[in-house]
Amino acid sequence: MGDPLVARWLCQIIPPRCYFERDIQLWGHHLFYLPPMCKLNSVYEELVGLRCRLLSYLADV
Known part of the structure; x- marks a missing residue:
C-alpha cells in the first residue's frame, strides 16, 4: 500500500x-445479550486483519 489517505x-x-x-x-x-454473529463469518476476520495491517502501516508512516 502506498497511499496513507x-x-x-x-x-x-x-x-x-x-x-x-x-x-x-x-x-x-439488562434483559439479555446478543453475541457477535459476524465472528462466525470468515470475511469479517479477513477485514479485521486488513484493518490491523493498515493501522500498522499508518503508525510506520
Whole structure:
C-alpha cells in the first residue's frame, strides 16, 4: 500500500468491532445479550486483519 489517505479511509470504513453484538436493555434493566454473529463469518476476520495491517502501516508512516 502506498497511499496513507487510502489506508486512513479504509480504517474508517472497516468497523473495529462487530455491530451485531448488543446488550438489550429495557428501562435500564439488562434483559439479555446478543453475541457477535459476524465472528462466525470468515470475511469479517479477513477485514479485521486488513484493518490491523493498515493501522500498522499508518503508525510506520
